[in-house]
Amino acid sequence: MADKILFSGTTHVKGGPDGYARSTTDILDLALPQSHPAAENLFAAAWSACFISALELVAGQRKVKLPTSPEADTTIDVVSRDGGFVLRARLDISVPGIERDVARELVDAAHKVCPYSKAVEGNIDIELNLA
Known part of the structure; x- marks a missing residue:
């Protein structure tokens, strides 16, 4: 197909x-x-927007009503490693009004659905936090 x-x-x-x-x-x-830190900020914004959309999609699929919109604070670091540069990411996701264990399940599921998360999985260090 x-x-x-x-x-x-x-x-x-x-x-x-x-x-x-x-x-x-x-x-x-x-x-x-400046190309930096603009590139990191743009990547963080794009990934955050995609991640929130994925989270809303997963919530809808699981029939979980989100009382308010989820939010994300995403940090992209450029790290010097082994004579070169690599990226590191931290996503702090907030899902207000949802029980913490349900929110954690939604965040983990969204990470598996989000195309940005899929693109970088295994390529950069990712910290995924529930705020």
Whole structure:
């Protein structure tokens, strides 16, 4: 069976002191006077948004009513290791109004569903916390 593209995002990025990132859909239009830490912040924002969507999807599939929207604080670190650079991530997820054990199950399930989580699993150190 052929892949079915559900969404595609294209962003043009220019480096340098007058750098920017602009999506073709105009959802994103940011000045990027530095490539770092902008790259880490953009990755954290994208992963967080995807993770929250995955969490809401999983909650719906399990018939769990979320009384309020989940939130994520995601930190992406660039780490010097073995003469090179690697990423490390910490996601602090808040699922207000849900029992802690249910929230933990939702967060763990969302991590298995989220395409960003899947893309980096086994490639970077990930700390997944329930806030």
